[in-house]
Amino acid sequence: MFSASMRRMMAALALGGAALALPVAAVAGVVVKSTGPSSTRYPVGTKVDDNATITLKAGDVVTVLTAQGTRVIKGAGTFRxxxxxxxxxxxFASLTRKRAATRVRTGAVRGEQDETVTNPSLWYVDITRSGTICLYDLSTVRLWRPGTEGTATYRIAALGETExxxxxxxxxxxxxxxxDPARMPITEGGQYMVTGPDGTASAELNFVLLAEDYEQPDALAEALISKGCSVQLEALASTLEASAEAAG
Incomplete structure (x- = not known):
């Protein structure tokens, strides 16, 4: 017969062995961009773990964000x-930093033959794109325009009962x-129309609050998807996709 101390030791060893035998938890990722023939099979918002394989056709491009990084997968073939x-x-840190400055003098990235203008922050509201906007603070809304030449005045008006x-x-x-929050207080769920200098509608916006900070791209992507903030999701996906492809 075994002594009590021996039985305790054997139980501890058995428990340790069982723990070692447990499978390592897979890292979950989320599809943030999907184009090509298989886009309906792997739509934006699909969750996949890092041990999963996906099969793509020629012309397919699927971008997956995980806590470990960004994966841009191009068909045809089967890929882990x-x-x-x-x-x-x-x-990611640059794109999602909560900037304190009220103005930034440039948002342009210039190429050799043309100029591509990109919004430098997820938290700047693009006044040319309609949709739901996710923000951390509705009292410090900053608007962003793609162009840089000339002085231009835009009007933002609340839709509904208030004028x-x-x-x-x-x-x-x-x-x-x-x-200015004193002149135009932004409320969660409210709808707002942006009118350009020529008097035509530029964008229709509504706002929702993010309740917590997201330090990982995949977690932020899931939050943007759940709240319907597709403009910001597109910017996040395109930026990290470009960085991943540049890194090879």
Whole structure:
């Protein structure tokens, strides 16, 4: 017969062995961009773990964000999701930083022959794109325009029972301007129309709050998807996809 101390030791060893035998939890990822013939099979928002395989056809491109990095998978073929994700933590941090400045003098990235203008922050509201906007603070809304030339004034008006409205002026070469919360308080769920300098509608917006900070791209992507913030999801996916492809 075994002594009590021996039985306790054997039980501890058995428990340790069982723990070692447990499978390692797979890292879950989320599809944030999907184009090509298989896009309906792997739509945006699909959750996949890093041990999963996906089969793509020629012309397919699927971008998956995980806590480990970004994976851009191109068909045709069968691929393991977790193979060689590219980490772009600096780019993600830059894109999602809660900036204190009310104005930024440039948002342009210039190429050799043409100029591609990109919004430098997920938290700047693109006044040319309609949709739901996710923000952390509705009292510090900053508007962003793609162009930098010339002074331009836009009007933002609340839709519905209130007739509140305010003008926002972008100075020459400036792409970001702060919205005065005293003149135009933004409320969660409210709808707002942005009108351009020529009097035509530029965008229709509504706002929702993010309740917590998201330090990982996949967690932020899932939050944006759940709240319907497709413009920001598109910007997040495109930025990290470009960084992943540049890294090889």
């Amino acid at each position: 999701v977790g193979d060689r994700p590219q980490v772009a933590s600096d780019r 509140a409205q305010a003008e926002v002026t972008f100075d020459d070469t400036v792409t970001v301007a702060a919205l």
